[in-house]
Amino acid sequence: MAKTKPGRKDLDSYTIRGTNKVVRPGDCVLMRPSESDKPPYVARVEKIEADHRNNVKVRVRWYYRPEESAGGRRQFHGAKELFLSDHYDVQSAHTIEGKCVVHTFKNYTKLENVGAEDYFYRFEYKAATGGFTPDGVAVYCKCEMPYNPDDLMVQCEGCKDWFHPSCMGMTIEDAKKLDRFLCSDCSPNEHANRSLNHFPVSPSIETKVEPKRRKR
Numbered sequence: 001m002a003k004t005k006p007g008r009k010d011l012d013s014y015t016i017r018g019t020n021k022v023v024r025p026g027d028c029v030l031m032r033p034s035e036s037d038k039p040p041y042v043a044r045v046e047k048i049e050a051d052h053r054n055n056v057k058v059r060v061r062w063y064y065r066p067e068e069s070a071g072g073r074r075q076f077h078g079a080k081e082l083f084l085s086d087h088y089d090v091q092s093a094h095t096i097e098g099k100c101v102v103h104t105f106k107n108y109t110k111l112e113n114v115g116a117e118d119y120f121y122r123f124e125y126k127a128a129t130g131g132f133t134p135d136g137v138a139v140y141c142k143c144e145m146p147y148n149p150d151d152l153m154v155q156c157e158g159c160k161d162w163f164h165p166s167c168m169g170m171t172i173e174d175a176k177k178l179d180r181f182l183c184s185d186c187s188p189n190e191h192a193n194r195s196l197n198h199f200p201v202s203p204s205i206e207t208k209v210e211p212k213r214r215k216r
């Protein structure tokens with residue numbers, strides 16, 4: 001079976017209408033949604049082709065926003081988070097409104113400035129089942145949540161885990177002023193408090209010994 005249907009030809013690029021922005025296979029694009037009050041769809045262009053009338057079509061692989069997934073948006077999802085779906089489509093190239101960049105999670109967290117066109121993904125999403133790959137990610141803090149790159153976290157110098165200031169009873173302003181941070185498990189003060197708390201249920205040697213002396 002021929003890969004290209006008769007009368008169609010593959011294109012190396014497409015220039016977005018009314019702009020000088022050039023889209024090539026592999027690029028990520030914003031596409032006009034069917035309802036104008038919705039945010040643009042995000043897709044990765046797999047292939048660009050023109051038919052015999054020179055209508056340009058793009059084969060795309062959709063990125064889903066958390067809201068569009070079966071599980072919906074969760075607390076740890078970032079504002080710019082997308083899921084790379086297994087849902088492909090062919091669309092008219094005219095629906096492309098602009099280009100964007102979908103970073104890996106790691107690269108996104110290293111960006112100095114996040115622009116309007118910057119997104120990230122860390123999960124692949126199966127549109128039919130609502131399943132994610134990977135199905136688990138590292139969790140942090142007392143609340144044991146995956147990292148939301150929109151939320152400030154502070155790293156403990158002791159255990160190297162990361163914590164939300166709010167989960168540690170601090171404001172974000174407090175956390176930003178800290179030179180160093182020790183979580184409650186690693187903080188020496190907390191250890192002192194804890195041993196005091198434990199005092200009544202684990203008596204010191206003195207209290208054990210004294211009654212024996214009195215018996216003699």
Ligand SMILES: [Zn+2]
Nearest residue numbers: 141143164167
């Ligand atoms: Zn937390």
Ligand SMILES: [Zn+2]
Nearest residue numbers: 156159183186
């Ligand atoms: Zn710690």
